[in-house]
Amino acid sequence: MLADLTERHSPLLGRALEAVRSREHWSPYPEAPDAYREQDPAAGERAFRRLLDTPFELDQPGRDGTVGPSPAAGGETSPYGFALGISYPHCDPAVLLPAMRAATADWRTATPEERAVVCAEILARINARSNEWAQAAMHTSGHGPVMAFHAGAVHAQDRGLEAVAVALAEQMRIPAAVAWRKPLDDGRTFALDKTFTAVPRGIGLVIGNSVFPTWNGYPGLFASLATGNAVLVKPHPQAVLPLALTVRVAREVLRDAGFPPDLVCLAAEHPGERLARRLAVDPEVRIVDYAGTTAFGAWLTANASQARLFTATSAVNSLLVESTAGYRDMLANLAFTLSLYSGQLCTSPQNLLIPRAGIATDEGHKDYGEVVADLGDALDALLADDARAADILGALLGPQVRDRVERADSGRLGPVAHRSRAVRHPRFPDAVIRTPVVVSLDASRARDRATLLSEWLGPVSFAVAVDSADDGIALLDRAVREKGALSVGAYTTSPEVERALEHACAGSGVMLSLNLTGDWYITQSAVYSDLHGTGLNPSGNSAYCDAAFVADRFRTVTVRRAPDTV
Template identity: 70%
Template structure:
């Protein structure tokens, strides 16, 4: 299917709606044959359905950057440059002003330096939400297959623009080049397709019709004909985050759309562009397929508007997807009572270093995990739990101090060159992240064990980049325990002295249970320690990674195979992806007819 995008031969639709934001509704002209979409995308959907069953490796969206054409990267950069300083309008109803282009007006600033200068339309919810509601019935009645095929077509067109999406991720969220293309583009697309596959599976679990027949002694069987009709919940609100707007946003976006709902996207003010481009593509495909494009709309907010709270508690909003800080996630769960709320919140992740037969490989893997994206990943291991008596290794016994010092040396070797360091670390998201690093370096959090240093990016000298700061803490000290029990997003890590492996496991479990965790890790050669870790992590609901070496890291999550989150601890009440993540987005209504008529 050419560049593995699955979009060859599809006529790109001309805009049939240019109402200047007045809300005047026009009929979409069908330019895409939806049945042809179903035929073309059925193999992809079938393979996705099989893969979520087997949990094997597979992706229709290649990580090979050269597969998107010899000029793919250059074209993506050019498209991004053209977007800067411009206006991204979507022709949605209820336009009542603009957001941006300056940060003071709600515009974005690249973590690599410079304002994006993009302005977006602002919309009145009193006009926008009714238009979205009105778009649902035709989409709902199109059926599961058609909705799924349209969703896959949206993903296919996004995939064809992966380099452009990577640029958007880089210059809003500070991703490095590789992470921007992976998490900001192709892996996010995988998450979206995974959600569609689960949505199809759940919506086809019941038959559309059935005949129920109960034998009766001496009489004809009692026969009832039954039909089961799917109904979406309504309008689904996606509240985007600034770290991974697409990777975190696509599961809810496509799960809701595939189950017949309309989707309203409220992006993070710092990262509007990736989700604005997503909405642009989705509206293009929907319009071309003959559906009302107002099924998918964008709602950027003005500074201080608190639009997410207004929308999340609106009676028309039936589903809320949110990934971000715990305080606002808790607020949503408490106040958006009319909606099904899916949250991913703060995580305090721990990793136990008990013993290893591959000391240098362990240090190399751990150093990379700490450095990747400057520790701003929700799966980064913040607390490194090390027995105060030291650990056995293939190089002999290593004291706590030696392990910490050797980790510092591994980080120093990995990040010695500014060019390579900048490519791995990425840029800090904002001044609040830099403040945490400076606090750690100044000794305000504990004894600085590995000091951070500033990195000058060869292509972006204005980017704020720091190597990891490692702080030595002692679990026996109450003030240190309070510090490591909080989340410190960014390149701030704690080398925590614990009494024993058992004490480390207890601390890991308690932190996950009380504060939430999305990942846990360990290096151990002891079967008993491993068994205790497995049991503890199962109890508190956190994914455990054991003895990772080479090129697989605790921060990574394999789409279609790994489950991101468990819903069992405060870090998340939802999972990317499982059946519960999609099943609550629609309902099934039954009709019974006496005599067996369907």
């Protein structure tokens, strides 16, 4: 089968390598749900429905019980208002981890090319079922339909393939074999035959989150697997299904390709088990990938010292509105940006920094109050229809997000410039959906600065009055350096302001997006082109997907064969 996979996927991997080098637009995975003949959206929903209220079988070693199906026993509940009723096998790590280590013998001796084509086949089989993956994302993370199909399915697959391509490139950077010859002064030549082998670190642990379990999980999963490591996937208790489906497909492909399926396993946990903490410090675990809260990222940094740790944690993202040549286009772009997935994206802008004296626009001068009021009108126009609003907003992840919205909407944080309202989903009446609330803050007040320097995940935005563009830049720079950020945005027609922003963002290590209008938003990340994160600020120590994200998952071991003279 490896020969067939090589023939099938080598051109794909070559094209992925070229896209990573050129940073041009490319994707092998269509973005339209109807483009998939094997499984259209209706078939994908039927496949998802068949999973409900059933055991999810995985033939893993060390099974000692079941997680779920009831929420009290660890089962998932859809943010759209119903229990999934799926039960997952629970496996004893004391049995599972040694079995995974034993499974790596043949995998580590496979060539980087062989590992890459097996990974590409895993992604191909997942891609054929993208509409099912979208349903799983929708009903574990609360995504709207488009967001679920993109971030939960095809764009996550892109991130996985990107990691495989970068892993292949890094393992090929040093040749597999070389005939080394050194001329000597007496006319002879000293000869050594050398081989260089990429040796994996060991078992990789992927700790999933509930927001983007596949988009955040696939880079680490496929980077570790492609570099010869076994991978244990520990999903978030409320978002098990997308990663459980992934593990099942990976195991099927590995078995079909002649490798032990235990190279990829799932670690579902009982309520209160704190399994991630136990696994992260196990001596068998040599790599940890984590995307989630800053607090647990700090715990991992302090305690998982035996492993190479890759983190993506909390972010406080800012956007400066200094001036614009397209006022209405800017407002429309901002309204959609604040609304998309209810502001629960890790790249969603939280702090909108607006000079208190106002801004210059193509419609003339607009003072601070006008800008904020016009943004509220743009939000109302975008979200006036409940059905459309539900698709854009998705559902809130949980009660803690709803509590943040209600606190902000109550006026306890500051004057409410635009109130949130409840949206009724036409198919799921029990879904909790809220439009964004916009709170007015003043950067000159210490209490307000403390609020905007905290992360408020969800549909909560702050319109922050600043004394000037320079003060706004200083404030966003402080937020990046102290709290971390994945994205900074700005609207400006001033070359001086643009240069100051570029300088600040380069200094604090964060991506900058300028003057975005139309159908591209600050929250979006173009796989194979954009690097998600930088590793230079507190939002995380790594980036999807640069060489540093991959290269430390293996080391190169050299064999030098007995010298001879010729």
